[in-house]
Amino acid sequence: MNTKQQPIQLNASQKHGVRTQFGALCYRVNNDKVQVLLVTSRGAGRWIIPKGWPMDQQTPASAAAQEAFEEAGVEGKIENICLGIFSYVKSRNVEDELPCVVAVFPMKVKRLLRKFPEAKERNRRWFSVKKAASMVSEPELAQIIRAFEPALLPR
Structure with a gap:
């Protein structure tokens, strides 16, 4: 299935x-299978990837890594490279309502922490790629x- 970028609807209000x-996009390879880590949103409890706002003195990728630490308790x-x-x-x-666009960067998880800033506010869970894709709301x-496909990332 080839999903096109959906237009963002803006209104005058x-x-x-x-x-x-x-x-x-936090991932690991377990028994030769790629798994993706999703977290729940604080409000509705939807499954999402860790994401956040730009940060002073940080590249987009390092800001994404900081959000992954705060929201999912991962290091890696x-x-x-922007995946999309x-x-x-x-x-x-x-x-x-605030329309947002999110640039997604791959992060290979090396460590899952028990204590992290938003541990009491979110759940996290590993999913297969197929299941993770079906769990998120955004097409x-x-x-x-x-x-x-992590194997396609530059080494």
């Missing part, structure tokens, strides 16, 4: 333009996950 975030090697971009609308409240993110 939105006070803000489109914002950029950086996300980490982040690649400075997906869009979503961040709902802070009924009147304040573009699902396509990025389905197409992900």
Whole structure:
């Protein structure tokens, strides 16, 4: 299935333009099978990848790695390669919806921490690539996950 980038719907009542975030596609290879780590969102409890806002003095990839540590409690090697971009609308409240685009960077997880900043606010779980793609709400993110192949990353 070839999913095209979905347009972001903007309406006149939105006070803000489109914002950029950086996300980490956290993965490991277990018994020759790629697994993806997803976390739950704080609000609705949806399955998502760790993501967040740009950070001063950090590259997009290092900002994504920082979010992966804070939201998922992982340490590992982040690649400075954007796997793709997906869009979503961040709902802070009924009147304040913020359209966002997220650049996704692959992160090979080397260590899963028991204690991390958002441990009490989120759940995390490993999924097969196929299952992870079916668990996320955003079609573009699902396509990025389905197409992900760590063996194709530069060494």
